[in-house]
Amino acid sequence: GRLWTVVRDDRPFGGPEPPAAAYFYSPDRSGAHAETWLGDFHGIVQADAFSGFGRLYDPGRKPGPIREAACWAHARRKFFELADLKKAPIAIEAVTRIDAIFAIERAANGLAPDERRAHRSIRSAALVADLEAWLRENRAKLSAKAPTAAAIDYLLKRWTAFARFLDDGRICLSNNAAERSIRPIAVGRRNWTFAGSDAGGHRTAALYTLIETAKLNRxxxxxxxxxxxxxxxxxxxxxxxxxxxxxxxxxxxxxxxx
Structure with a gap:
């Protein structure tokens, strides 16, 4: 079985909606479940690059398209593992460049969307453009089987989704809000392992929805x-x-x- 979470947190851009987390249970990992849960939603979704989400971003999706905002934390993690374990020079440089973008973003946290977009235009846009050029230059030097090449491809194949935060002040650099909300399950399952049944899975999702939403609202x-x-x-x-x-x-x- 699987537990999924959808998190709304407008606090980084001073939005009016209160934070909330909704959990869903499914007996398997099919992306079709996410399509059902999001239903008639259309707008921006920030998530990892799980292939099961692919149809959500179909331009012809009804009742309207979902625009993908990719997660820079996931991209950074792929380089960080190579930098930390294998001391790969390109990976070390990539982490440094991505960290510089995150550092700039901290000053924009809590600003209104237009202010965040302006802040990014002045301080982040050039770094993002330089990073793309640098990644493409170094990717051309690597074989397709190189681990660093896979980390670079993860970014470049989704570059439009990664760069989308520059044009929309509501988008964060990462989906860490959802990652934090799912972490208690990832840690806790080592202790309780099972929900007992599919019905137990649905009850678990309902309880997590109540508890985590309360926590998000302090x-x-x-x-x-x-x-x-x-x-x-x-x-x-x-x-x-x-x-x-x-x-x-x-x-x-x-x-x-x-």
Missing amino acids: IDPQAWLADVLTRLPDHPARRIDDLLPWNWTQPQRRQIAA
């Missing part, structure tokens, strides 16, 4: 769930949104803390 999940479960029997169904983590009022939080 709410103690245990206190929030204890309060919500106590109030649910008498709470009007038409006002269920009142109990969502981002609507859980400050007085309620203080009362629970007391």
